[in-house]
Amino acid sequence: MSARPTIRVKPKEGKRARAGAPWLFSNEIEMAKQLAPGSLVNVMLDDGNSLGTGFFNPKSLIAVRLIDSALDRAIDEAFFVEKLSRALAIREALFEAPYYRLVHAEGDGLPGLNIDRFGTTFTVQISTAGMEALKDVILSALKKVAAPAKIILRADAPSRALEGLESYVDGTGRITVEENGVTYFADAGAGQKTGWYYDQRENRAFMAKLAKGKTVLDAYSYVGGFALAAANAGAKEVAGLESSGPAVALAEEAAAAAHLPAKFLKVDVFDELERLVSAKETFDVVIGDPPPFVKAKKDLEAGAKAYRKLARLCAQTTAPGGFLFLASCSHNIAMDRLAYECAMGIARAGRQARLIHQAGAGPDHPVHPMLPESAYLKALVYALD
Secondary structure, eight states: OOSSOEEEBOTTOOHHHHTTOSEEEGGGBOOOTTSOTTEEEEEEOTTSOEEEEEEEOTTSSEEEEEEESSTTOOOSHHHHHHHHHHHHHHHHHHOSSSEEEEEEGGGGTOTTEEEEEETTEEEEEEOSHHHHHTHHHHHHHHHHHHOOSEEEEEEOOGGGGGGTOOOEEEOOOEEEEEETTEEEEEETTTSSTTSOOGGGHHHHHHHHHTOTTSEEEEETOTTTHHHHHHHHTTOSEEEEEESOHHHHHHHHHHHHHHTOOEEEEESOHHHHHHHHHHTTOOEEEEEEOOSOSOSSGGGHHHHHHHHHHHHHHHHHTEEEEEEEEEEEOOTTSOHHHHHHHHHHHHHHTTOOEEEEEEEOOOTTSOOOTTOGGGOOOEEEEEEEO
């Protein structure tokens, strides 16, 4: 008899989990509110079959996050060494330089854990109670597998509140990021997420190819991801719009260090786009890569309107014959809905468009085959007449 608590799935519930998804919602199980958030549990179906080992949190809508298909699996240092080693092997096959997302939560079988690598500096983002309880074990395993010179803990994602967790950051540090032949600067301790967005790597390279000899506008430029890639690819002139002063400063510093023709403005992006439209200023390539407008399902309609507005304004600032890139990092808006809102925004700008490219995150952000929510990033590229 196992000493580990058992969570039972209600009859006829947990359809997605039965098919292989790693989540069970609170209404799908027989709740055990006496268990502490983050408890390791065995998960059993009503027919006597099992789903394996998971983390349980009575405070979360996602009450169970499965981590292994075996019952009573020891989730210890050896377990994490195995998982991290496999993740590292995949990234080393994909990338020559040690700049990538090493662990991407459910996509790598480690729900609630993201790890980004910046050379010998690693940022570890923990967003669930189960992973928080095993923090020291995770860090020990990471040291064995990758021998980091520095680890920065970013336990400050807003989603931690849904798990009943407090937020904190342990460690500070400016980082250098090498990507697509460009050197960027970021702040791993105070910047957005883990300091950098590796998920747009391939999309930045795609848009950079379109930028040679062109004028480029990067709306929501952060530390210059798309803007500096375009400048490095031979863009004639690049402007970045960003509301964060520290991010603008880092982007300007990187541009100056590499002698790239890019300028950055600290502005409210929507206000500046409105000004550009009024002034009839246009650019050959326009990029709209905003923060999530749909942070929760309840935000869908308001967020959809924001994406439509962004598409309209960006289309109005795209020169005839130009290219427009629009993206969403909100998993709560589906690709078909995003594409519809972008198409409507472009139409309301009075523009004719061809959708020439659709994409998601790069390969260091693997998608769980049974969890469409893990395919959160959506990117659309249009050629405008």
